[in-house]
Amino acid sequence: MTDQSTATAFVPGHVTGFFSAHRTGNPATTGSRGGGLTLSDGVRVRVVPSETTHVALGGERVEMEPVEHVLDAFDATARVTIESELPVGSGFGVSGAAALGAAYASNTVFDGERSENDLVELAHVAEVVAGTGLGDVVAQAHGGVPIRVEPGAPGHGVLDGVPTSSRVEYVTFGELSTAEVIEGDTTRLSRAGERALGELRERPTLRHLLRLSRRFAREAGLLVPEVETAIDAVSDAGGEAAMAMLGRSVFALDTGLSDAGYDPQVCETYPSGAHLER
């Protein structure tokens, strides 16, 4: 053991605008391609070794399978405290953030001696095995406005990014089950996602990412009515908005949602990836 008895990591939120799903027999090479934004609103994860495992989110005890997978990999039990500025189950990658934050913090308190890539792989595999995500973890490790060019954990996946930053606004109308969508038939959404990725790579700008994301949500058949109404209202007010995959949530650039008369949460794209806090 190190003499450090507690560690805390911060992981930015992540909204996916469009994606395609890629499954192999191996969770490290399974993942998604796509585009999205990391957010300065994120998740703080504190790990303290303990006789039994106890995971709390916002002060309430919760089941969070990806976090439990991470602790199992360290062969450890701990009290894991998750504080999220973002709603859970609504397309902001909270489960991926919890897994990645738990991996970074556990490595410190359990003297794991794993490298960053090893920890990202561990959290990515935990998310894939739990069925809660395919690409949030690698995006959250990267930061900025990540483009997932090839799927999977470090060493398999390839990331690029849109070199920019922006104010971001978001609203949430409720949850959507990630597992139900990604464990179902993904043929249609993946076709739409691949097309969007090709076009984003030709013109990697934030406005283009938002436009391609809007088209993706429609083509993939994932739009829900209240999300569609909000996106249309932002467009009518001259702004750029899209649906956060996979939730009943809308994110917009700059003051897009405020200009359309909504009362959104406000944050920014996050310039860097997940990290331990001192």
Ligand SMILES: Nc1ncnc2c1ncn2[C@@H]1O[C@H](COP(=O)(O)OP(=O)(O)OP(=O)(O)O)[C@@H](O)[C@H]1O
């Ligand atoms: N109050 C809660 N509401 C929703 N999920 C919860 C809650 N408490 C714990 N969980 C767990 O959190 C995880 C949520 O994962 P899910 O992938 O649906 O959401 P997310 O990571 O926030 O968003 P997304 O993956 O859609 O970007 C699941 O493992 C679920 O069991």
Ligand SMILES: CC(C)(CO)[C@@H](O)C(=O)[O-]
């Ligand atoms: C599947 C997903 C949309 C769930 O948040 C995300 O993990 C992604 O883009 O791979």
